[in-house]
Amino acid sequence: MHFLVFVDSDKKSAREVNPVQCQEVTILPSYDSAFMNPVMICGDSSEQFFYSEVESAVCQDELCRLVYLKIYWDLAGYYARFEIFEDEPLTKNDHIEFSRADYDKLHDALKDPNSILGEKTKEELLDKSKERYSEKIDGYTGATAKEIKEVVVDGALYSTFTLWNLVNGDIRSRLKDHTKAHLNEQKLDQLLDSENPRTVQFGLKNMGKEDYVAQFPKLLTILARGNGLVNFYLVKKIPAEAFAKEANQAALKAIWENLDLNTRSVLERKMQDERS
Amino acid sequence: MKIIYTTLAFIFLSLSVFAQNTPKGILIEAESFNDKGGWLVDPQFVEQVGSPYLIAHGLGKPVSNASTNITTPQKGKYHTWVRTKDWAPGDWEAPGRFQLMVNKKTVDAELGTEKGWAWQYVGEVKLKKGKNKLTLKDLTGFDGRCDAIYFSLANEAPPSEFEDLKNWRTSVLQLPESPEKEEAFDLVITGGGLAGCASAIAAAEQGLKVALIHDRPVLGGNASGEIRVHTLGIYGHFERILKMLDTEHYPNGSPKAHQEDVKRLNNVQKYQNIHLYLNWRAFDAHAENNTISHVDARQTNTGERKRFKAPLFVDCTGDGWIGYWAGAEFNYGRESVNEYGEEWEKHGELWSPEEPDNFVMGSSVLWRSQKADKSTTFPKVPWALEVAKEYAAANGEWQWEFSRNDLNQIDDAEHIRDHMLKAIYGSFYNEKQKAENDSLELQWVSYLVGKRESRRLVGDHIFTMKDAKEQSRFPDSVVVEKRAIDVHYQQNLLNSSEPDFLSEALFYRTDRYYVPYRSLYSKNIKNLFMAGRCFSCSHIGLGGPRVMRTTGQMGAAVGYAASICKKYGIEPRDVYNDHLDELMETILSSDELKPEVKQ
Numbered sequence: 013m014h015f016l017v018f019v020d021s022d023k024k025s026a027r028e029v030n031p032v033q034c035q036e037v038t039i040l041p042s043y044d045s046a047f048m049n050p051v052m053i054c055g056d057s058s059e060q061f062f063y064s065e066v067e068s069a070v071c072q073d074e075l076c077r078l079v080y081l082k083i084y085w086d087l088a089g090y091y092a093r094f095e096i097f098e099d100e101p102l103t104k105n106d107h108i109e110f111s112r113a114d115y116d117k118l119h120d121a122l123k124d125p126n127s128i129l130g131e132k133t134k135e136e137l138l139d140k141s142k143e144r145y146s147e148k149i150d151g152y153t154g155a156t157a158k159e160i161k162e163v164v165v166d167g168a169l170y171s172t173f174t175l176w177n178l179v180n181g182d183i184r185s186r187l188k189d190h191t192k193a194h195l196n197e198q199k200l201d202q203l204l205d206s207e208n209p210r211t212v213q214f215g216l217k218n219m220g221k222e223d224y225v226a227q228f229p230k231l232l233t234i235l236a237r238g239n240g241l242v243n244f245y246l247v248k249k250i251p252a253e254a255f256a257k258e259a260n261q262a263a264l265k266a267i268w269e270n271l272d273l274n275t276r277s278v279l280e281r282k283m284q285d286e287r288s
Numbered sequence: 289m290k291i292i293y294t295t296l297a298f299i300f301l302s303l304s305v306f307a308q309n310t311p312k313g314i315l316i317e318a319e320s321f322n323d324k325g326g327w328l329v330d331p332q333f334v335e336q337v338g339s340p341y342l343i344a345h346g347l348g349k350p351v352s353n354a355s356t357n358i359t360t361p362q363k364g365k366y367h368t369w370v371r372t373k374d375w376a377p378g379d380w381e382a383p384g385r386f387q388l389m390v391n392k393k394t395v396d397a398e399l400g401t402e403k404g405w406a407w408q409y410v411g412e413v414k415l416k417k418g419k420n421k422l423t424l425k426d427l428t429g430f431d432g433r434c435d436a437i438y439f440s441l442a443n444e445a446p447p448s449e450f451e452d453l454k455n456w457r458t459s460v461l462q463l464p465e466s467p468e469k470e471e472a473f474d475l476v477i478t479g480g481g482l483a484g485c486a487s488a489i490a491a492a493e494q495g496l497k498v499a500l501i502h503d504r505p506v507l508g509g510n511a512s513g514e515i516r517v518h519t520l521g522i523y524g525h526f527e528r529i530l531k532m533l534d535t536e537h538y539p540n541g542s543p544k545a546h547q548e549d550v551k552r553l554n555n556v557q558k559y560q561n562i563h564l565y566l567n568w569r570a571f572d573a574h575a576e577n578n579t580i581s582h583v584d585a586r587q588t589n590t591g592e593r594k595r596f597k598a599p600l601f602v603d604c605t606g607d608g609w610i611g612y613w614a615g616a617e618f619n620y621g622r623e624s625v626n627e628y629g630e631e632w633e634k635h636g637e638l639w640s641p642e643e644p645d646n647f648v649m650g651s652s653v654l655w656r657s658q659k660a661d662k663s664t665t666f667p668k669v670p671w672a673l674e675v676a677k678e679y680a681a682a683n684g685e686w687q688w689e690f691s692r693n694d695l696n697q698i699d700d701a702e703h704i705r706d707h708m709l710k711a712i713y714g715s716f717y718n719e720k721q722k723a724e725n726d727s728l729e730l731q732w733v734s735y736l737v738g739k740r741e742s743r744r745l746v747g748d749h750i751f752t753m754k755d756a757k758e759q760s761r762f763p764d765s766v767v768v769e770k771r772a773i774d775v776h777y778q779q780n781l782l783n784s785s786e787p788d789f790l791s792e793a794l795f796y797r798t799d800r801y802y803v804p805y806r807s808l809y810s811k812n813i814k815n816l817f818m819a820g821r822c823f824s825c826s827h828i829g830l831g832g833p834r835v836m837r838t839t840g841q842m843g844a845a846v847g848y849a850a851s852i853c854k855k856y857g858i859e860p861r862d863v864y865n866d867h868l869d870e871l872m873e874t875i876l877s878s879d880e881l882k883p884e885v886k887q
Contacts, residue, residue, distance in 0.1 A: 126634060213636065241637060241638060241782055244647075245642070248643040249642075272780070272784065273692055274647065274781075276694075277694030278693065
């Protein structure tokens, strides 16, 4: 079988999925609920992920066509990548096959869990009103259509919209719940090592107070990556006793200059608390 | 309507009180200079700096001289200090440099070159007996600042520590403990933003004698031509009143704000029983048995003080100062998401944090540039590039906003303003280097911080996300809004390569929601109302109603409530308990009222 694979350039290349290593965890109904797609957890002791071979109808007015896609999510339920079946390339409204650039754009759209596509109903997609108030830019603009155009594949508005809602919809919380219920050291490690800050944060949110002390070296590697939101959350959760160890303090000092000021402000207060 | 102007030209006093251990000296407060030239009075940070000061806000072009005359009792060589600040210390020439001229002689020392607020010693200066002329000569146009000048025959610098300086000032200026003048009103409103103005109009229409105290020369606060944020939100029950005060929906930063200032002032001045105190900044509120007896305020230019007595007060200061001084309960910061159940799963920690913190919405400084009809220059600004870095821009809208967990939007407001000035000058400098921008010049940069969030006074009800989300209807729903809950975060949280002075907004959309009257009076200070961003709410609850038509609604509502308090001789809470029907009827008929006002 041949795959067209879309991954972030700095990620390891996708591996073929061996069905033997997969276990069904839930069902993902297609956007029109006509198809029930099983979602599986797959992988081995080094990496796990959620996977589904999705079949869905994409409809515009009365005309529908089917799309087939292999979707991968990470353990926090965030879309990771897709692959297409060799004989089922994605096509646009006029039956032209997606180009490489189109696939890239689709991947980028699916990757954004807060995309504007999540804020619109299908009916709102083709809003023809010329001038609309947009709070996003605090002013009047004819941008509703423009904002959407920026993120969807040209000529494949409904495909992008349908697929975005499929991979970023309710499924995420179900996958999250699955990981939470089966959380172990390996899964936690994988969450914390993720390059997706949202996934790291999901891992951090599911750690107990004692983990924050025990996992201090791992936390330092996260801090060193320098994501402001993750770091600010992380340091607020570190209990003051973690700073009692001199080795921890020294390790923190070594990366101090690279930390943002929000993160530092919390650490300073906590270290003060520990001293007093 | 009455405006109180004072003409006290300068403050000159000898140190007889300290005669034993301090020789005679002369203290001149810079803000009291007769002729301020191009220098501006900046009273925003009085509580931190100790006094208003003069600032040379010339957008990189030196402003014209400020000067004043003083009378000296004896001639001599006086040791001279100037209280000033290098506001961007570093490995470069200080940006805000200026010089002192005495009579026609320029004193050599360049001022504004020492880090932090300090008395910079300029050496010995000859003063004649009788009249001497002092001049401040700006060298840069980049926000040099002068708080005060002190001449002394003894070589003993004035104190620098905040409390010592405060006491020293009081002694030197021979200020009695209480203001010399006092006046009584039915209602004293502090803060002349939209909320304060609406409150004054509503109360005045009901016949109350109202004092409206505002620390700027123009009304409008964030909507004024000095800050230039357009007003958002709906009119609720107060369309008639708020249309006298609000703005069109022009882009933020537009000079059209000046026209709205004229409209607003004219409309407020129509009310004979609104006593308008422009350029007066409150500095204290006194409460006994949880009841405020008076607010003390100071004229920002002359230093004249006045006591405002009333049975009822409204805190429209934004920062909740009246409540703070009176001992009202208040909140600051972001609550834990669990405190009021304010989760928005989609945005998690960006929206509301698991652990509480001080990372509130930030303050903005708006600005704009324009193309001139000729080539223009802009000086190098190395001190600004430490903040702006490579970022280039030609104007700044609402996203130009700064907040950090370790900075308090009140205590650190000068730092926040200065950080934004560095961001602006640096980004403009970078923009100006582009070939196509040869004629680009700065047109306007505000020197006032437009705050979004600071202290939130606690009322009988704390308005939260839940009230908006569930569209809770209250028997005392006096404010109505449909605007999304709009909470900001700093862009660099998600991407560390973004500048630290830009924000992004999150909009939680909901249908109509209501703010109850019980969120508009203090829980523990019996005669204190609040309207504006210091009303009783959570951090997330503030997100929707913080815009100015909505805060205007709050103001109008408490103005009417105050009239009911006066009618029955009762306190704000009693209106809810015993006269709610009357309050709601008054409010619901507000738009039909045709009050007689002086035209």
